[in-house]
Amino acid sequence: MYLAVSRNRISRQTLDSAxxxxxxxxxxxxxxxxxxxxxxxxxxxxxxxxxxxxPKSSVSRSLVRLEEAVSTVLVERSTRHLRLTDAxxxxxxxxxxxxxxxxxxxxxxxGLAGVPxxxxxxxxxxxxxxxxxxxxxxxxxxxxPEVRVILTVDNRTIDLLTEDVDVVVRIGPLADSELIARRLxxxxxxxxxxxxxxxxxxxxxxPGDLAGHAIIAHHDRERSRHFDARAGGVIEVQFExxxxxxxxAVLRTMLIGGAGIGxxxxxxxxxxxxxxxxxxxxxGWSSGSVEAHALYPSHRSLSSKVxxxxxxxTEHLARSPVDPAVxx
Numbered sequence: 001m002y003l004a005v006s007r008n009r010i011s012r013q014t015l016d017s018a019x020x021x022x023x024x025x026x027x028x029x030x031x032x033x034x035x036x037x038x039x040x041x042x043x044x045x046x047x048x049x050x051x052x053x054x055p056k057s058s059v060s061r062s063l064v065r066l067e068e069a070v071s072t073v074l075v076e077r078s079t080r081h082l083r084l085t086d087a088x089x090x091x092x093x094x095x096x097x098x099x100x101x102x103x104x105x106x107x108x109x110x111g112l113a114g115v116p117x118x119x120x121x122x123x124x125x126x127x128x129x130x131x132x133x134x135x136x137x138x139x140x141x142x143x144x145p146e147v148r149v150i151l152t153v154d155n156r157t158i159d160l161l162t163e164d165v166d167v168v169v170r171i172g173p174l175a176d177s178e179l180i181a182r183r184l185x186x187x188x189x190x191x192x193x194x195x196x197x198x199x200x201x202x203x204x205x206x207p208g209d210l211a212g213h214a215i216i217a218h219h220d221r222e223r224s225r226h227f228d229a230r231a232g233g234v235i236e237v238q239f240e241x242x243x244x245x246x247x248x249a250v251l252r253t254m255l256i257g258g259a260g261i262g263x264x265x266x267x268x269x270x271x272x273x274x275x276x277x278x279x280x281x282x283x284g285w286s287s288g289s290v291e292a293h294a295l296y297p298s299h300r301s302l303s304s305k306v307x308x309x310x311x312x313x314t315e316h317l318a319r320s321p322v323d324p325a326v327x328x
Contacts, residue, residue, distance in 0.1 A: 035062035117146035124169040136316040185317040214260030217241035
């Protein structure tokens with residue numbers, strides 16, 4: 001059967017009827033469907049090849065085979081870009097559902113077998129990866145020897161629908177999305193400075209004293225901080241930051257070097273405070289916190305390898321509180 005694609009948009013009913021005809025007359029190969037879905041997601045054969053870790057020629061052959069199987073053009077090629085035809089748009093919608101169903105079936109079988117296995121691709125920001133995540137991984141790998149963790153250290157936004165990642169860990173506010181977010185932990189933000197800086201500029205005894213200090217902000221619009229007294233009461237302190245440093249690892253190095261006062265997640269500041277490189281300021285006041293979440297797609301069932309990873313991470317964070325000696 002050949003489905004002609006006109007310049008006018010074909011009705012969804014016509015396209016769905018055509019798909020049912022394809023489905024009854026052609027056996028679609030899952031490898032070819034995966035290749036096509038990635039081409040459609042990424043708008044590039046080269047990008048699909050990189051995401052699938054396949055030669056570009058193999059991805060191209062998969063697309064040709066699929067077009068031959070359904071007897072129509074799915075992707076219009078040009079030297080500058082690719083564009084899905086109406087038939088391609090239809091097949092992409094069905095291909096996503098088919099591939100998700102196959103993935104859920106594999107997850108269900110894996111659950112019956114009771115042994116998580118396979119590659120687990122995790123994305124996490126550097127500060128979290130080098131902090132709480134790294135000490136947890138030996139425990140996880142020993143507990144689940146048939147799972148191979150492939151870690152990507154990255155702060156950028158990850159599109160789990162198009163990128164080859166199973167679970168993303170992010171710290172801070174979450175953007176609206178169709179992803180499921182599971183809270184892993186809440187970390188306090190501690191104002192810190194080096195002993196050398198404090199010897200030169202003085203140790204603030206109360207939040208209002210920060211007004212005369214060199215403050216390093218986390219984002220460009222940060223001009224104030226709220227301080228909640230543990231005994232009760234709230235104070236807002238305004239300031240003009242001398243620098244804006246969004247990455248805690250960079251900020252930590254700057255603070256140790258005497259650049260000024262900045263806020264670090266408790267897990268990232270604790271070691272430097274314990275060895276005397278940094279001093280925690282105003283411990284009787286709370287001045288903010290951040291949450292860490294694990295994110296995964298809402299339209300997929302939770303695979304056993306992702307589930308046990310999130311469970312192990314949550315368990316590790318609950319059992320690894322910051323040393324009370326550095327919280328005072």
